[in-house]
Amino acid sequence: MMRRVGLGVGLSAGVMLAAPMAGAQEAAAADPEKIIKTHGYSFFGNLSYPEDYPHFDYVNPDAPKGGEISIAISGSFDSMNPYARLGRAGALSTVMYESLLGQVLAGSGTLPADHDDEMYGLLAESLEYPETKDWVIFHMRPEARFSDGTPLTAHDVAFSHNLLLDQGLKSYADAVRKRIPKVEVLDDHTIKFYFAEGISRRNLIDQVGAVPVWSKAWYEETGARLDEARMNVSPGSGPYIIEEVDPPRKISFKRNPDYWGWDLPINKGRHNFDRIRLTYFASSEGAFGAFRAGEVTFRTESDAKQWASFYDFPAIQKGWVKREELPNGQPPAMTGIVFNLGSDVLKDRRVREAVALGFNFEWTNKSLNFGLYEQQRSFSTGTNLEAKGVPTGEERAFFEGLSSDVPETVLDAEPWVPHVSDPDRLVTRKTLRRSMKLLDEAGWPVGEDGTRRNEAGEVLRLDFLASSNADASDRALAENYISNLKKMGIDARLEIVDTAQYTKRERDRDYDLVFDGYPALTGTGTGLLQRLGSEAAEFSLFNPAGLANPLVDEIIEASLLTQSQEEEDMMVRALDRVLRHEFFVLPTGYAPDYWVAYWDMYGHPETQPPYALGALDFWWYDEEKAAALKAAGALR
Structure with a gap:
């Protein structure tokens, strides 16, 4: 969460009603008749990437697709629904879902990762709003599909917005109702959100643009609720789908070859792994042991003593495991x-x-x-x-x-x-x-x-x-x-x-x-x-x-x-x-850089963008390096 500290659905959903006079003063300087049409959004209007941008500057647009990245997690899980108050949701359980405006995969950092106050269209190809920001209309991409092949429409967006109000966290629902009194589906691929009078316009467009979109048909057919812990989940429209869930031990996601958005500029050089595999361990010691043994292949370290003293095992000495301190441009939490x-x-x-x-x-x-x-x-x-x-x-x-x-x-x-x-x-x-x-x-x-x-x-x-x-x-x-x-x-x-x-x-x-x-x-x-x-x-x-x-x-x-x-x-x-x-x-202190270690079969941009590590977002699998490790007997 960088400069864009918006409402967000999971992390930052709370809002307050600003004083009516203050909201009126804010709007007075803007022209309600002036309509802004754009491919992205920034509150002050400063977008770094033009409408015809080919890809984000920091990605490798030719990054190969394939391979697996495997991560160890300490603890356990008993649900795949992170929106319920009860239960312990599995890691990355939001990774299947997309929003009108794009967000970084796995929710760590900002998108794009080289600018911290900008968002670009994903499910929406464009948006328009008056200078006063009294409302916003999103024009959606008609080619968008859920992973089950069904079309993703404005009806699904409106349903998801309302579902969060009806069954989401109380702090989120109470606040959003005050600020966003109405949503209107104009047609299958056009949706309009109206914002309350007399309040600040800050983060309202960001908010509705960041809501995850679920399948209305799936919820209606299954009768599932957003506020219940459960393993079965709505199909998403994102580049990854669930491959296996084995609580409390394993989760794996696989790249969807039929994903509708592979050719979008916002996705170029991203979502490169065929599989993301998560393995749970009862303790941090067990998780680290699994990494040493090659059972898992990527690790971000948070323990300074471990980083200083325990990364001298044989695989490090033989050059099979790479250890890096990558710059972190975000101020510490x-x-x-x-x-x-x-x-x-x-x-x-x-x-x-x-x-x-x-x-x-x-x-x-x-x-x-x-x-x-x-x-x-x-x-x-x-x-x-x-x-x-x-x-x-x-x-x-x-x-x-x-x-x-x-x-x-x-x-x-x-x-x-x-x-x-x-x-x-x-x-x-x-x-x-x-x-x-x-x-x-x-x-x-x-x-x-x-x-x-x-x-x-x-x-x-x-x-x-x-x-x-x-x-x-x-x-x-x-x-x-x-x-x-x-x-x-x-x-x-x-x-x-x-x-x-x-x-x-x-x-x-x-x-x-x-x-x-x-x-x-x-x-x-x-x-x-x-x-x-x-x-x-x-x-x-x-x-x-x-x-x-x-x-x-x-x-x-x-x-x-x-x-x-x-x-x-x-x-x-x-x-x-x-x-x-x-x-x-x-x-109690913080590590000034990202401490990462991985079996040497991954690549990442030569210049690290400041606002995200991006291992699951824009790193990639190097098949030749992986083959060399296997030939040396390092990995099976």
Whole structure:
């Protein structure tokens, strides 16, 4: 999720109704009679690829088709429907479906992967809308087909849109109904969406253009529901179809030779593997062992210790397995230890700050992560959207014009940054003294038994929830962190549960602390209200802290009404500043590059595009290299 933080169906579906006067002011500058006709969409109208583009610049248009890519996954699955609240959906279970505007395969990064605020027609060959963006009409490709050979029409698009409203996530359905009151099928291949008056036009066209399209006929014939966990799924129109599902162990997808869209410019050089095979393992150790043995052939590494120490096995030494660090142009997600703001103990910011001081990034990075991680400073680390210094000029004037209370520390102090600790000691005494003082001030003094209690005699207890299939480094980090919290007099406990229980408890927010996070803040969008807004905070699956703050809401709503990139960027910096002040994520560090290892039978573009790794999207199978590995006895 880069600058285009739209509604999205799975990730960022939350929206709010903007103030009527603000929406009217936004529309006043635009001409409702001026109709824009285009082959793609960008909110500010800046498309990098012309209508007659042959393919995206970063792909290999002559990439060979064939072969298999095999990936190991830790955990299990019991459903192939990712839109149900219950059940654990299999990985890539949305890969069969397409939308009016194209999206990257497997949902990681943006499409195109070299530009972060643009979308191009896929099921739609063109679209038109007034300058005011009061509505949008999509002109669909009549050749589009589902994998069962039946035509994909505007009726299927309207059905899919309405199905999400009737049976999708509540946060999504409630918000979309407010913003998109009507959809009209004009003919079999033309569909029109109407947008509500008096609201921001930000992300509305993106939203309807990104809805996955399912077969209306299949749902009507089977009686299946979108909100139920199940293995049978609607046929999709995409380049891959399900080949085999064997829960909880295996899933494979095969390239559809009859896919209707092979010759489209948006698909040139993409979707190159004949088969994508996923194998599930009970632990991360089992998954890595399968890669070493050649049972699986591609791996993205997330464990720094493993990357530094365990990639010296015979296949590496013989040159059979290739190990690469590829540049990642995306700012890091704000990931780490999330505080549940619904926990009574953690509602006091002083307690959160004290608890955060128990984490020693420098020691953890040196001792557990071999110095390979870097620290997140903000929700926009390393970009021009990162708040720095004391707010001045337009940003200060913006804060002073808001109706919500702005804390003095936001206006008159530099934004929060992570504390610095001693890399050679797990416990830094200076930091420990500071945390103890904060806890005392918050009403949690230490008793004679070394345990902190409040006036009511309640023990300061924190439960840290973790999954049994977590990386070994994550578990070691959590254990050392818990050790430091106990030194503060906190009754801290690490609860390691199986994946099914972990999924349920995380959805129910049954924890005080949990490994999770938020996407990088790279621009505005209505999806920010799903992640960070008050209206959906109580039940949103995408706001693990349960953040609900009127100031955050007001900044997001104001940012949706900006009329220039410069104004938007200023407001996003203000948002970053406030989010850091609220302090609901303790960042634990990130890998600055993609760490990938693979059996040397794959190719990828010489220049990596900045916004997606794209292994399943635009990499390809090298038959000669694969034959050499087999001849050497490396692979069967």
